[in-house]
Amino acid sequence: MRIFASLKIAGRALRRNKMRSLLTMLGIIIGVGAVIGSVSLTTGATKQVEDQVASLGENVVTVFSGNFTSGAMRGGWGSAPTLTVEDAKAIAQLPHVLAVSPEVRDREQILANGLNWNTQVMGESPDYPQIVNRTITSGSMFSDQDVRSLAKSAIVGKTVVDQLFPGENPLGETLRIRNIPFQIVGVLTPKGFNLFGQDQDDIVIVPYTSHMHRITTRTFLNDILVEASSDKDIVQAQNEITDLLTTRHRSKEPDFTVRNQADLMQRVSESSRTMGFLLAGVAAVSLIVGGIGIMNIMLVSVTERTREIGIRMAVGARGADILVQFLIEAVTLSAIGGSIGIASGMTFSWLIASLKDWPTVTPSLWIVIAFISSTIVGIISGFYPAWKASKLDPIDALRYE
Amino acid sequence: MQTNPVIKLAEIHKVYHTGEVDVHAVRGITLEIFPGEFVALMGASGSGKSTLMNMIGALDRPTGGNYLLDGIDVSTLDRDALADVRNEKIGFVFQGFNLLSRTSALENVEMPMLYHRHRIHSREQRERAMHALELVGLGSRADHHPNQLSGGQQQRVAIARALVNQPSLLLADEPTGNLDSQTSIEIMGVFQKLNDQGITIVMVTHELDIARYTRRNVILRDGVIVSDTAVASRLNAEMELQQLRAAQQAVKLAS
Numbered sequence: 281m282r283i284f285a286s287l288k289i290a291g292r293a294l295r296r297n298k299m300r301s302l303l304t305m306l307g308i309i310i311g312v313g314a315v316i317g318s319v320s321l322t323t324g325a326t327k328q329v330e331d332q333v334a335s336l337g338e339n340v341v342t343v344f345s346g347n348f349t350s351g352a353m354r355g356g357w358g359s360a361p362t363l364t365v366e367d368a369k370a371i372a373q374l375p376h377v378l379a380v381s382p383e384v385r386d387r388e389q390i391l392a393n394g395l396n397w398n399t400q401v402m403g404e405s406p407d408y409p410q411i412v413n414r415t416i417t418s419g420s421m422f423s424d425q426d427v428r429s430l431a432k433s434a435i436v437g438k439t440v441v442d443q444l445f446p447g448e449n450p451l452g453e454t455l456r457i458r459n460i461p462f463q464i465v466g467v468l469t470p471k472g473f474n475l476f477g478q479d480q481d482d483i484v485i486v487p488y489t490s491h492m493h494r495i496t497t498r499t500f501l502n503d504i505l506v507e508a509s510s511d512k513d514i515v516q517a518q519n520e521i522t523d524l525l526t527t528r529h530r531s532k533e534p535d536f537t538v539r540n541q542a543d544l545m546q547r548v549s550e551s552s553r554t555m556g557f558l559l560a561g562v563a564a565v566s567l568i569v570g571g572i573g574i575m576n577i578m579l580v581s582v583t584e585r586t587r588e589i590g591i592r593m594a595v596g597a598r599g600a601d602i603l604v605q606f607l608i609e610a611v612t613l614s615a616i617g618g619s620i621g622i623a624s625g626m627t628f629s630w631l632i633a634s635l636k637d638w639p640t641v642t643p644s645l646w647i648v649i650a651f652i653s654s655t656i657v658g659i660i661s662g663f664y665p666a667w668k669a670s671k672l673d674p675i676d677a678l679r680y681e
Numbered sequence: 682m683q684t685n686p687v688i689k690l691a692e693i694h695k696v697y698h699t700g701e702v703d704v705h706a707v708r709g710i711t712l713e714i715f716p717g718e719f720v721a722l723m724g725a726s727g728s729g730k731s732t733l734m735n736m737i738g739a740l741d742r743p744t745g746g747n748y749l750l751d752g753i754d755v756s757t758l759d760r761d762a763l764a765d766v767r768n769e770k771i772g773f774v775f776q777g778f779n780l781l782s783r784t785s786a787l788e789n790v791e792m793p794m795l796y797h798r799h800r801i802h803s804r805e806q807r808e809r810a811m812h813a814l815e816l817v818g819l820g821s822r823a824d825h826h827p828n829q830l831s832g833g834q835q836q837r838v839a840i841a842r843a844l845v846n847q848p849s850l851l852l853a854d855e856p857t858g859n860l861d862s863q864t865s866i867e868i869m870g871v872f873q874k875l876n877d878q879g880i881t882i883v884m885v886t887h888e889l890d891i892a893r894y895t896r897r898n899v900i901l902r903d904g905v906i907v908s909d910t911a912v913a914s915r916l917n918a919e920m921e922l923q924q925l926r927a928a929q930q931a932v933k934l935a936s
Contacts, residue, residue, distance in 0.1 A: 285795035595793040596768020598761045
């Protein structure tokens, strides 16, 4: 096939009708541009949500105690006292578990510096910051020794600092929880609100032993935070924990629940997949519209250039040469249109990103998809006009006025 | 002549099936044209000369009879093979020039080479197109577009295009039909020069004085040949032109 020659002819023909070529491409440009733009914006938003989920600790498995049932009243998860510190210690020994923090939670009215504040007081192990991906800005986390000695040490979040020690350095200061003095040994790096709108800096963290024996006197945990050795081991860790606790608790019905962040992650990616399907639908419609535009113009072009086709056939062009020439014209139109669309979509999303401070990401897969599908649209919409041109009779075509 | 004919038509028929009536445009034409001949096909409209021309030019197939072009039986070839025959064996010159508009003279002349069975390097295309343009005296107008050229110049570009693939036959369909008499003579001069170099030319015309520049006149009527004669007093385009110019000069001096 004389592809190279056909390419040259097609290029010349398109350059001859610059305005018309541009207008023909416009359908594809707008369609592809809109899709790439919105994909960039939604992908950016999805990625931000995913990052937030990941920042909760990607490899975290949470073990909740079972629900408490009293007569007809059923409590929520964590209401039944089934998880113990021994359970947590046993979980820590499992092969796919990296770190464990037995968790007890309570809301307390705390006093310091002549001010008071109601906040969440959490009992944790020293591994807590590592498990939930948090860091300490100033000071340091309490140690295993502090856990063993029921130390009166506390880590505070930024919101608590702002409320009780406005404009002051809280390190070394004393905080009273149920009138028991705790010394502030560290301040958490601020993290802001989580996905559910909770202020993650409005907390006080103390050793779980101190919480269980000094603040509240109880023997059961609300839940156990577990970090799996890697994100691939989450399911395995989950199974190990389930098996372990089932044997330890010797209960017919499982009196605990094991959940992981991957579940949440999955839900997020599910919603982004739905968004993707929606966008693909919009893309398909706009590409079809663009394709119809190309087919229309190509049909006009074939009629307009009937005589040219006749001349080419008279000097020896085969039907296939004519077919390829017009097909290449259509594909060139759609491919260039697609490329311009991709570029303008990316520019648009970049503009939005810089003006509105929204995160945008243009996935390279979508660029490839957009380019390939606009090319395919060119082939499909160009085929009928090109086929019609190739079937012309040279004598009739030469006589055409 | 001992050589094989370029064109060998044997009992050629062409019937068009249009609607209810069959039109018998060509009714049994037998004709041989040898290398180096310059033939005028003549006849009134409806005589079948255009139909015959289309068949000779491998644009159309006869419905009966045999046609050997340069030894190839064209009457049995399919569309693609006919296209290849047109590309390699035949050069066309049309009444309406049929150049591609908004395309330079050089590119117009290069066009047939784009469709050659073997790929011709673009540099060779350029050289051959340039050579063909020089042959018709338009070497200096290679980058002009058809709308920047006079009718006679456009027809010269068309002749250059017809020659560029070195065909065994040059077919001209009313080549002077759209030209004034002086330009017509110029074009006939180009044809005579090419014919002197050994190129076989078949030309359709209805103008008797134009036919007198050829070597052989074949006259058709109602789809059959009624006369096939050698031209007795052949006109020389160059001499005619000189006379014409002298006459014009005389008119100018007189006024």
